[in-house]
Amino acid sequence: MTLRIVCVYPDLLGTYGDSGNAEVLLRRAAWRGIDATLTMSRSESPLPEGDLYCLGGGEDGPQVLAAQRLLDDGMLATAVHQGAQVFAVCAGFQIVGESFPDAGGAIHPGVGLLDVRTTKGSGRRAVGEVLVEVAPKESGGLGLPTLTGFENHAGVTELFGQAQPLGNVSKGIGNGAGERIEGAHAGNVIGTYLHGPVLARNPSLADELLCRALKLEVLSDLDDTREMLLRDERLQQVSALTR
């Protein structure tokens, strides 16, 4: 089987280095000898069939357009119902939910793949380093080590229905809707506000996505010395922050 990774609309959802998530997934598959392809699927073309879709952050106007195009295109929802995985960051996280606001506060429909809804926050924009303590597998969580990343968003995201948070925020704001939680996941869809890109900063999350897409329990080890040096430094630096 060839693992088909699709980076969704890098022209609209590519402001924050998040295309790097798709690059990380491609390399981590290839380094293990797994046959994988990456398609950078721009918004003017139909979304191709894939096994693992990545959505990134974007500005307000392009975000509205991306959601409209995804709804018109229909492929993302079809693929998810057929078992494809979705990993969505920031504006992408909001888009895969039920609804989200534009710059003026008007609410737009999302693709509806995850039970979250986003509204315009009343407080300050959430900008800065974040640490997330991921819920253990026993309680329905992803059971991963602490996640590190950088958030930059004005939206406030509420979970409902099937959606579970990725974890509890120990530094930073996260979803910002009262509870100190970050991101959401349910079924084949994972969403988060973390940039970094988050999969470069947290290789265990990248490997979790690869396992899900490949339907494997475990993957062979990679030499992650460089990623671990970065993780350790970030964990140490960010833990020391006062916020």
Added chain:
Amino acid sequence: MALRTLCATFSVGLVNGVSRRLGRGSGTVAGGRVGLKIHAGLVGQLCEGKSVALVSGTNGKTTTTALLTAAMSTGGKVVASNFTGSNMPAGHAAALAARRRAPIAVLETDEGYLGGTIKEAKPDVIILLNLSRDQLDRMSEVRMLAQRWSEALSRSSATVVANADDPLVVMAARDAGKVVWVAGGLVWKDDATGCPLCQGPIVFGENNSWRCVECSFARPTPSWSLNEDKVVSPDGTVGLTLRLPGAFNRSNALMAMAGAHVLGVGLQEAADALASVSDVAGRFHQSEKDGIVTRMMLAKNPAGWVALLDLVATNPAPLVIGINARTADGADPSWLFDVPFSLLSGRTVIATGDRWRDLSVRLRYAEVPHFVEGDLGHALVRAQQEADESVDFIGNYTCFQDALKATP
């Protein structure tokens, strides 16, 4: 000059003099802040009676400011300019106070402060270079910035010298009263792929042409352009020889020439002045030690990197890359993944700076083998040991400043 202005101006000089003597940097910002505390309208007061040019945009501000200053200095004219790159009001106040009697001011202006500076300084000409993603934790999204520029320009009587090749700049400048369109080039198109008016797709064609597929928004016809080694202007054609390297610097020079023309400088005169500029606040500076030449370059965002990769990718010399994430750099180096570093594979690359770990992970996923050396000085020494003739250094803002101090 009103007493308060005089007092504020004097304080700027006093604080900066003390600050310099204490060795606390060049002191431009410290003095400027004190001056603005005493008189909030100091920048406006000091600009009165001067010909004023503002230079703004994401990349090329410092270089274009230096080139325009050179063009305006012909015939021994004194020009007040914030040549060190302190491009917010305190830096402006300091530069203006230091050369109070200068008849001309050329001010590099931070993108986010352009509106306020226009209001204060009442410029005669405003040069707008480009807009792309930069320091997203501090700056607004680029479209929001373009919108704010547009509002500020519609209230100004200045002649706007605008880059016709950048759709976001065109959006900002199109409603200004007087616009000179310049074919200023655009190396980074990823922030301009959606129409800033209707969100439709923008298509880029040959010779830098572009248009929106869904509305009438399209590239205006420029009256200034480059034709190989010549500048083509409404007043005719003139040869352009620069000591600064790279296509992006030729574009900066073209923008500066158009700005100088608005302020009355002749074509040949301006071209001659630009040819004399060899290093700008240390950028492109070459230092030599033990027979090894180190070439100093600055790139602080993806667009800057793409422009420089074009220049350095095929150079076989060892390359030191330094990344910091201090206040002046932006707190988050996620953007490293927007840079096509894979172009560097095959070169000897050394990762350094405060955030060498982020850079090292980025280079791993770009499949660029590299060394890591957290200490900047050690990284430069190591590269010089590996070099036959020369070393390239590229750093982002504060890392570049540190490297300048570390090289002779």
